[in-house]
Structures are given as C-alpha cells and as structure tokens.
Amino acid sequence: MATDTDGDLGFERIDWSSVEGRRSPVGVRTLVFVLGTLLLVSLYLYDRFYVAPGNALLLSWDTNALDWPFLFSLLAFGCYVLWPLAANPVRTGEYWRRLRTNPVALLAFAYLGAFFALGTLGPVVFGDPAISLDAQHQPPAFLTGSNGLSDDCLGAVTGPTGNPVCHGTLEHPLGTDSLGRSMWLLVLSGMRVALQVTTITSVLIVPIAVAVGTVAGSYGGRVDTVLMRYVDVQQTVPALLVYLIGNFVYGRSILLFIVVFGLLNWGSVARVVRSEVIQRRQEQYVTAARNAGAGRLEVIRRHILPNVSSSVVTALTQQIPILILTEAAISFLELNNVNRVSWGETIVNGLSRFPRAWWTVVVPVAVLCLTVVSFALVGDALRDVLDPRNS
Structure with missing residues (x-):
C-alpha cells in the first residue's frame, strides 16, 4: 500500500486493491442493490396497475408519487454509504473518534x-396532520395563548373575564394552527x-x-x-x-x-x-x-x-x-x-x-x-x- 509515512496525511491515499483483496463484498453489495431495485419496481407496478386508487398498498400505507424515488434513494444510501461503513469498522471507528473531538x-x-x-x-x-375545527390555535404544552383565538380551549382557562388565557395541553405538545392541525x-x-x-x-x-x-x-x-x-x-x-x-x-x-x-x-x-x-x-x-x-x-x-x-x-x-x-x-x-x-x-x-x-x-x-x-x-x-x- 503506497501511503505517506504520516498517518493523517496519508489517510485518504490508499491502494484499495491491497486493502480489499477479494471483490466479493462489492459484488454482494451490487447484487443487493439490483435486487432491491427490482423489488421496488415490482411493488410500484403492482401498486400502479392492481391497487385501486385510495386503497393502501400495505397496511395503512397509501403511496404517492414521491414515495417510490424516495425508497430508491434510501436503498442507494444504505448500499453505498452505510454498507461501506459497516464493512470497515476500523475506518468507521477512526471517523467516529475524529467526530467526537x-x-x-x-x-x-x-x-x-x-x-x-x-x-x-x-x-x-x-x-x-388532520383538520380539527374544535382545536384551533391551541398553545403549546405548559404555555398560554389568548383564549380569543379559539372558541374552544382544550386546557384550563385562567385570567380575568375580559382577557382570559388558554393553557396548552400534552395532547398537542407544540400547539395547533388555524385549522386545528x-x-x-x-x-x-x-x-x-x-x-x-x-x-x-x-x-x-x-x-x-x-x-x-x-x-x-x-x-x-x-x-x-x-x-x-x-x-x-x-x-x-x-x-x-x-x-x-x-x-x-x-x-x-x-x-x-x-x-x-x-x-x-x-x-x-x-x-x-x-x-x-x-x-x-x-x-x-x-x-x-x-x-x-x-x-x-x-x-x-x-x-x-x-x-x-x-x-x-x-x-x-x-x-x-x-x-x-x-x-x-x-x-x-x-x-x-x-x-x-x-x-x-x-x-x-x-x-x-x-x-x-x-x-x-x-x-x-x-x-x-x-x-x-x-x-x-x-x-x-x-x-x-x-x-x-x-x-
């Protein structure tokens, strides 16, 4: 392996043929990627031509146009980013050691x-997120908002009669918007x-x-x-x-x-x-x-x-x-x-x-x-x- 004498300076300059030796891991990874791609294509065709519009493909999963390229992207990420990291724990450990600093x-x-x-x-x-007109403008949990923003407050209402405040609840920890979402x-x-x-x-x-x-x-x-x-x-x-x-x-x-x-x-x-x-x-x-x-x-x-x-x-x-x-x-x-x-x-x-x-x-x-x-x-x-x- 032809590298510099200094470990850090030669960190990237690696003769991968001497490090990898056998090519089978690359072959297996490519095979997994190809088989995963074929599986996604098969599921897409099944969903496109056999699943009725509005029906779930699997359990409650109702697919949309972005789901399929997104799944393909996750497959590529797993095969060509996560796989090499898992296949070389020594180098991954070195990356982690540097990141911890x-x-x-x-x-x-x-x-x-x-x-x-x-x-x-x-x-x-x-x-x-679903529309719920009975939960409009609920403040975040442990905080308050004007009770005049919504007709119904899911939490406690405190303050003077002319200017009451609504307290948020854990039912909506970050609050809700104007449509109750x-x-x-x-x-x-x-x-x-x-x-x-x-x-x-x-x-x-x-x-x-x-x-x-x-x-x-x-x-x-x-x-x-x-x-x-x-x-x-x-x-x-x-x-x-x-x-x-x-x-x-x-x-x-x-x-x-x-x-x-x-x-x-x-x-x-x-x-x-x-x-x-x-x-x-x-x-x-x-x-x-x-x-x-x-x-x-x-x-x-x-x-x-x-x-x-x-x-x-x-x-x-x-x-x-x-x-x-x-x-x-x-x-x-x-x-x-x-x-x-x-x-x-x-x-x-x-x-x-x-x-x-x-x-x-x-x-x-x-x-x-x-x-x-x-x-x-x-x-x-x-x-x-x-x-x-x-x-």
Whole structure:
C-alpha cells in the first residue's frame, strides 16, 4: 500500500486493491442493490396497475408519487454509504473518534439522525396532520395563548373575564394552527418533504457529478475542456429560474423541483471530483497499477473512485442546506404543490395570526433553522473527519 509515512496525511491515499483483496463484498453489495431495485419496481407496478386508487398498498400505507424515488434513494444510501461503513469498522471507528473531538458537530449529527428517523418513519407512526375545527390555535404544552383565538380551549382557562388565557395541553405538545392541525404533525410532515427533496436530489446529483468529474479528470485534454465548459454554461443558468418556467408550463410539482435542481445543481460537485481525480492519478499506487498492466477503467474503478468518495460527501453536504431553504422559500411563496405540508407552507399559513398565535410561525422556523445549521455544521465537520489534511 503506497501511503505517506504520516498517518493523517496519508489517510485518504490508499491502494484499495491491497486493502480489499477479494471483490466479493462489492459484488454482494451490487447484487443487493439490483435486487432491491427490482423489488421496488415490482411493488410500484403492482401498486400502479392492481391497487385501486385510495386503497393502501400495505397496511395503512397509501403511496404517492414521491414515495417510490424516495425508497430508491434510501436503498442507494444504505448500499453505498452505510454498507461501506459497516464493512470497515476500523475506518468507521477512526471517523467516529475524529467526530467526537467536535462536540457541536456531534450534537448536530445527533439531531440529523433524529431528523432522518422522524422524516422517514414519523408520518407512518404518528399519521398525517388532520383538520380539527374544535382545536384551533391551541398553545403549546405548559404555555398560554389568548383564549380569543379559539372558541374552544382544550386546557384550563385562567385570567380575568375580559382577557382570559388558554393553557396548552400534552395532547398537542407544540400547539395547533388555524385549522386545528397539530404543529407536531406539521413539523413531521415538513421533515418528510425536506428529507425526500434532499435524498432524491442527491441521488440525481452524485452519479452525474461523479461521472463527469471522473471522465474530465482522467482523460484531460479536449474531453476535460469540453466538459468543464459545459459546466460553466450550466452554472450560469439558475435552477430556480428553470423551475419557475417549468412551474408556469407544467404546473406546480415537487417532483419538477427535484428533477430541475437534481439535473442543474451538480456542477460544483463535478468540479470537486475532477480536482480530486487529477490529484489521485499522480499517486504512486496509481502509477504502479498502470505499470502492472491495469487499464484506464480498472484504474478508475479500483484506485481512483474509492479515494474521491469523501470529497463527494463533503461537497454534497454543502448543497443540502441550499436545497432545504429553496424548497421552503418556494412553498412559502405558494409556488409548490406537495402531498404533504412543507415547512414553508406552514410558516405562511401561520402569519395570518402572528404574533398572537406565535407558535404557528416560531415552531416551523425554529426547526427549519436548526436543520439547515445542523447540515452546515456536519458538512464542515465531515470535511475535517474524512480529509484530515484540511484540518
């Protein structure tokens, strides 16, 4: 294995052919991914052609258009992110040791773990927010709100006769909005939308960016020039503008948002991949592989791509906060149409009674900010964890 003498400096410069040895784990992982994809396609076709509209596919699961690409994204995440971490506990332990030195990033990472779990399972376990006109504008638990906001207070009513206050209850721990919908369920619904947008868009961005960046960095010359000039042109076209035009032509659609931003936002990640590939192809273990008779594609697959994966992860985490904020802004402007209520839609609906019903705005804004900041902190931490040379 050709590495630097210093452990940290050589942390990424690994000859994976000597580390992996047998190729069976990669084969098994690919087989699992292919079989999982075929299973999802089969379930989709069954749901599309045999399950009556409005009926549940499984138990109470009534699928929508985003569920299938979301499940595919989770499958890809499990096979190509979680699987390598589980397959190499030594390296995973090293990552964890480095992450523990940053307590703020550790807290952000813990929150994102909860965000991922609640966004995936929350709506399934707790259900969707339902309208309840008998529970309008209920304040959060242990807090109070003006009793004049609602005709019915589910908690205790105290205060003078002319200005009574309503006390929140644990039945709605985060309160309710103007339609009596639980803010807790609205937060979970927004988490699902944000998680679907980020995961599906990432699955579009990563393969395109890796393919373009790898080809440009490996072949160089005219191929590199043409591909990078295309990236320059693409980055001059704002994805938001393309979405607004598509919104006018095809109507409001969260799927349109995902496709537009997934196909137009990979340029910066491709540049990172290209830079890493150019650097890696000069390493001694790559030169040794070429001298041993390995072809260009074999060198790319076995020696270069595994060593640029960490750079892809860090570059992608910088895209996710922008995606979440952009989707929330579009929903706030009512330029989107989703099957679940987004944080942006919850915020704009709560402004009609703000600041009297302050929780209808403060709660989704707080969760949105916490999510964006957590992704930003984890992105910075991963840059140091996965590539200690930048520390």
